[in-house]
Every structure is written in structure tokens, then in C-alpha cells.
Amino acid sequence: MLRNIEILRSILIHPIIVAPTVAAVGLSFFSYGFPQAGSCVEISVPQILLILIFTLYLRGVSIFGHRFFQIYAVPLSVMIIWTYAFFLTAGGAYDYKGCSPDIPSSNILIDACRKHAYTMTHCRTDVSNAWRTAAWVRIPYPLQWGLPIFHFRTSIIMIFVSLVASVDSVGTYHTASVRINLQPPTPGIVSRGIALEGFCSILAGIWGSGTGSTTLTENVHTINITKVANRRAVQLGAVFLIFFSLIGKVGAILASIPLALAASVLCFTWALVVALGLSTLQYSSQAASFRNIMIVGVSLFLGLSIPAYFQQYQPESSLILPSYFVPYGAASNGPLHTGIKQLDFFINGLLSLNMVVTFLIAFVLENSVPGSRQERGVYIWSRPEDISTDPSLLEDYSLPRKLCRCLCREKHLGV
Incomplete structure (x- = not known):
């Protein structure tokens, strides 16, 4: 039965669905x-x-044989602009007489300071007091913030969001295999990858990180730029990230990045997500057919327009929330009223999320409108038998040996 589910999923999820869904993830943060x-x-x-400038105009410049500006465009530019922002802050560019950046805007009593609170919060490099309060070393532990609180209506919404993340992962896995000239993964390998994402999300919840775990689509672009897809490089990078997460002062340095600077970086990364999502259409040999143009265009437009309608009904208290919390605020005060409070919250919240609406529309249209396999861009999946007989492919797609001894049997590595 599990085998049939894997085959069914591989038939239903196509590039025509992945492209607008991933693009909507990036576009949903335009506000x-x-x-x-x-x-x-x-x-x-x-x-x-x-x-x-670094990614487009200086991308061909090599320093010691490496395209330095293209590979390190984001960290290099952030360091340069942060230094510039630090001198602006230290020089008094954002000092206003009688106003303190340490006072929350909701507690400011002087009207003149309220006008400058937004600027001080977004521009200064010393708004966060994390450098003074953060410990040098802090070891996180399970349930450090208390026992998890379960809300049924919120969990249903997150199930759909996780489904969208899984669609993103399906496209990323297939694209990554093409980039590094590997045989496409089998449905079993894709299912295993998504299952591990879910397992890591459980660990994140136990440790109280506040975010789940999913595939980072931008890593496909990183592989394309650096030409590095070595497993040991990823493992070494993970070790460094875990080590730095234990040093509180590293987080304090990141907290000193002005909000305006962080938002400008996100303008680039989210735009990259949009581009990578739409680039998935290349796997359809007839991407420019009227059928595909209509499905992608309608799902993407309505995926932005329908949530905009539902977000108009956000409660007044959500005005003080960041804009990326608006969909969740609209869930409790949306236009749909069935008389069942839990159902109202679920539907209003669901239809307030751009990527969910885009996915649902694209999924229904793609799997109901007739089209050939070439037109639909159906992913080509490998067969487990082919990978199990090829030692090199078995090594590329297998779990690390020590981990596999704990989680699986040897014969399941390649499926």
C-alpha cells in the first residue's frame, strides 16, 4: 500500500504545480x-x-581562482553595509533629543519621540541589548520553554503549510539531482527525505526553536554557483552551525543587524525563491502551452489576490504585528462565518496564506485539465532496482552508515 501511495504522489506532483507554489512562497512576503x-x-x-553588483556585474571576477563576489555576495555586502550603519549610529545620525531607542514604542509618552521610534528601531545597530545580556555559552535542552501547547485548529493549518513545504522539497530534490548529474531519486528516496524533514521538525518543537525544518530551495542556487555538492562539506558546515549556536555572543552579533538591513537582504533571497520556483517550468517540454500558462498564471494571481481579500478582515490588534503575522491574525476575524468557531478559524486562516491557496488551485487544475506527460512535465523517477544495482548511486542517496545502523536496514538504503 505504501508503494502505491508513493507512486500516486509522484503522479500528482508535477513542475506545473511546484513552480507557482514555490514562487508564491517568495511573493507572499512582498509586503x-x-x-x-x-x-x-x-x-x-x-x-x-x-x-x-556582486551577483550580476562582478560575478565573473576571480580572486585566487574563486569567484569571490558571486559566492560571498550576501555575507560580504552585509558586513560592508553593517559597518556603514555602525558608523552612522555611532556618529549620532539616529540620535533624537530626549528619545531613547531602548524604550518600546508602546511605552513612549512623548509624541515627538513616537515619530522617531520606527526609524530608531529599524536603522540603529545598538537597538538590541543582546550583546550585554547574552551568555558566552548556552546549552539548549529539550522542553526548555515548557511543555508544548496543542491547539487543534492551528495544527490543521500547519498541516497544510507542511504539505506546501513538501511540494517545495519534491521540486528541490529533483532539481538538485539534475544540477549534480545524478540519476533522479526514486519515490521512496523522496518520501524518506520528507520524513526526515518531519522528524527534524519534531526535534525543533521539542527544543522550542519556534520554526520547523524543511528543504532550503536557495541551496540549489548555492550548488550551481559553488559547484560543491559534497556530503562531507554539508556535514562540516552543520557542525560549525551547531557549534556557533552554543555561543550566545554570535547570536548577539546577528541581533545587531538593523531591521532595514535584514529586510533588504530578504528582498534578494525571496526574489531568488520566486525565480527558482518559476525555473521549475523548464522540466516541462511545453511550458509555453496555453494550458500551462493558464494554470500557472491563474493559480499564482489568485494565490495572491484571494488572501489579500481575507487579510482585509484582520483584527485591530494585528496592526502592531509584523506583516508576516497578518494571515494568522486574519484567521480569527475573517469574512467566513459558518457558526462553528473552529471551522471559521481554520478556513479563514487557510485562505489567508498565499502559498496554500496557490498550491490548492494549481493542484486541482493540473490534475483535472487534460494534458500529455510532456506538457505536464511529469517528473521522471528512478526505479529502486536501478539504484540498488549501481554502487555509486547507492552511495549518493544512502544515509550515513552510522545513522543507517540505527534507523534502517542495509537493503532499504537505495529505495
Whole structure:
């Protein structure tokens, strides 16, 4: 039965579904990007320009045989602009008489300071007091924030969001295999990858990180730029990330990045997500057919327009929330009223999420409108028998040996 489910999933999820869904993930944050970055244009605009110059105009410049500007465009530009923002802060560019950046805007009593609170919060490099309060070493532990709280209506929404993340992962797995000239994964390998994402999300919940675990689509772009897809390099990078997460002062340095600077970087990364999502259409040999154009266009437009309608009904209290929380605020006060409070919250919340609406529309249209396999761009999956007989492919797709001894049997490595 599990085998049939894997085959069914591989038939239903196509590039025509993945493309608008992933693109909607990036586009859904457009209201947070430059509206936040625009609060401090003297920082955000140079940051955006610097990233574009490094990635587009200086991408061919080699230093000691490495395309330095293309590979390190984001960290290099952030360090340069952060230094510039630090000197602006230290020079008093954001000092206002009688106003303190340490006081929350909701507690400011002087009207003149309220006008400058937004600027100080988004532009200064010393808004966070994390450097003074963060410990040098802090070891996180399970349930450090208390026992998890379960809400049925919220969990249903997150199930759909996780489904969208899984669609993103399916496209990323297949694209990554093409980039590194590997035989496409089998449905079993894709299922195993998504299952591990779910397992890591459980661990994240136990440790109280506040975010789940999923495939980072931008890593496909990283592989394409660096030409590095070595497993040991990824493992070594993971070790460094775990080590630095234990040092509180590293987090304090990241907290000193002005919000306007962070938003300007996200303008680039989310735009990259949109581009990578739409690039999935290349796997359809007839991407420009009227059928595919209509499905992608309708699902993407309605995926942005329908949530915009539901988000109009957000409660007044959500005005103080960041814009990326607006869909969740709209869930409790949406236009749909069935008389069942839990159902109202579920439907209003679901239809307030751009990527979910886009996925549902694209999924229904793609699997109901007739089209050939070439037109639909059906993913080509490998057979477990082919991979199990090829030692090199078995090594590429297998779990690390020590981990596999604990989680699986040897004969399941390649499926």
C-alpha cells in the first residue's frame, strides 16, 4: 500500500504545480520586504545595490581562482553595509533629543519621540541589548520553554503549510539531482527525505526553536554557483552551525543587524525563491502551452489576490504585528462565518496564506485539465532496482552508515 501511495504522489506532483507554489512562497512576503527596508533607505538601498553588483556585474571576477563576489555576495555586502550603519549610529545620525531607542514604542509618552521610534528601531545597530545580556555559552535542552501547547485548529493549518513545504522539497530534490548529474531519486528516496524533514521538525518543537525544518530551495542556487555538492562539506558546515549556536555572543552579533538591513537582504533571497520556483517550468517540454500558462498564471494571481481579500478582515490588534503575522491574525476575524468557531478559524486562516491557496488551485487544475506527460512535465523517477544495482548511486542517496545502523536496514538504503 505504501508503494502505491508513493507512486500516486509522484503522479500528482508535477513542475506545473511546484513552480507557482514555490514562487508564491517568495511573493507572499512582498509586503514585508521593501516596506520594512524603506524605513531606512540610506542603509537598505546600498545593500540591495551592492548585492546586485556582486551577483550580476562582478560575478565573473576571480580572486585566487574563486569567484569571490558571486559566492560571498550576501555575507560580504552585509558586513560592508553593517559597518556603514555602525558608523552612522555611532556618529549620532539616529540620535533624537530626549528619545531613547531602548524604550518600546508602546511605552513612549512623548509624541515627538513616537515619530522617531520606527526609524530608531529599524536603522540603529545598538537597538538590541543582546550583546550585554547574552551568555558566552548556552546549552539548549529539550522542553526548555515548557511543555508544548496543542491547539487543534492551528495544527490543521500547519498541516497544510507542511504539505506546501513538501511540494517545495519534491521540486528541490529533483532539481538538485539534475544540477549534480545524478540519476533522479526514486519515490521512496523522496518520501524518506520528507520524513526526515518531519522528524527534524519534531526535534525543533521539542527544543522550542519556534520554526520547523524543511528543504532550503536557495541551496540549489548555492550548488550551481559553488559547484560543491559534497556530503562531507554539508556535514562540516552543520557542525560549525551547531557549534556557533552554543555561543550566545554570535547570536548577539546577528541581533545587531538593523531591521532595514535584514529586510533588504530578504528582498534578494525571496526574489531568488520566486525565480527558482518559476525555473521549475523548464522540466516541462511545453511550458509555453496555453494550458500551462493558464494554470500557472491563474493559480499564482489568485494565490495572491484571494488572501489579500481575507487579510482585509484582520483584527485591530494585528496592526502592531509584523506583516508576516497578518494571515494568522486574519484567521480569527475573517469574512467566513459558518457558526462553528473552529471551522471559521481554520478556513479563514487557510485562505489567508498565499502559498496554500496557490498550491490548492494549481493542484486541482493540473490534475483535472487534460494534458500529455510532456506538457505536464511529469517528473521522471528512478526505479529502486536501478539504484540498488549501481554502487555509486547507492552511495549518493544512502544515509550515513552510522545513522543507517540505527534507523534502517542495509537493503532499504537505495529505495
